[in-house]
Amino acid sequence: MRYILIPLFILGIVLNANSQSVSVEKSTFGVQTGFLGVWVHNESKLTNLISLRSEIGLDTGIYGSDSNNINGFLLAPAITIEPRWYYNLNKRKSKSRRTDGNSGNFISIKTTYHPDWFIISNESNLNFITDISIVPTWGIRRNLGNHFTYEAGFGVGYLHYFKKDNVVLINEADVAVNLHLRIGYRF
Known part of the structure; x- marks a missing residue:
């Protein structure tokens, strides 16, 4: 993983040297919800264009099996660390678009750990297996008003x-x- 992170940070530092006018927020804190869970997050500034997002929450799983007639859902704890490079902040600023709250397009390396601490499910006696995932991701974040945000992203890893x-x-x-x-919602 270090071989993936080092080029990303070097690229961010090089690009950061050429663009001093716009910067990510020093620190931003918020809560998010989506179809697949609920999360609390913090983003801390590393350089002008790179932030480190830390997140804890509950991820949703949906499963089904025809052979055992088992259909259900589960909520499992998730801990995520994600360095993000916001690559279009200067372009957004030049077009008079908002960049507050790290509103922009980003490329990240999302690393998520699902520990086997507990699960919430409609079925009993489920055996949850701890996992870790490393997923390069492209995404966007935009503001809705002063405190509300939406975010979308996609990656395979x-x-x-x-x-x-x-x-x-x-x-x-x-x-x-x-x-x-x-x-x-961003605080």
Whole structure:
């Protein structure tokens, strides 16, 4: 992962040297909800165009099986760290568009950890397997009024399951997809 992050930060530093007029917020805090969960987040400035987003929340899972007639949903805790490069802040500023609250387009590396602390589900006796995913993502964030925001993003990356003693996994690695559409409130 370090080989992915280093070029992103070097690119951000080079671009940051050429553009000193616009900057991401020093720190922004908010809550977001979407079809697949609810989250609390903080973004902290690293450079003028790069921020580090930390997030904790509940991700939703929907599952079904014809063989056992099991259909349901679950909510599992999620911890995310995501460096974001906001690459079009200067262009937005030159067109007199808003950049407050880190309103702009971004490229990120979303790293999410789902621990097996607890799950909330409509089924009992579910066995949740801890996982971690690393997903390069492209996204946008825009403001709606003074405090409300919406965000959309898409990415495809790597997912690794952590094997438990009583579980047999056919393959411990998989493809992770990050497709999100969220509405939030910024404090």
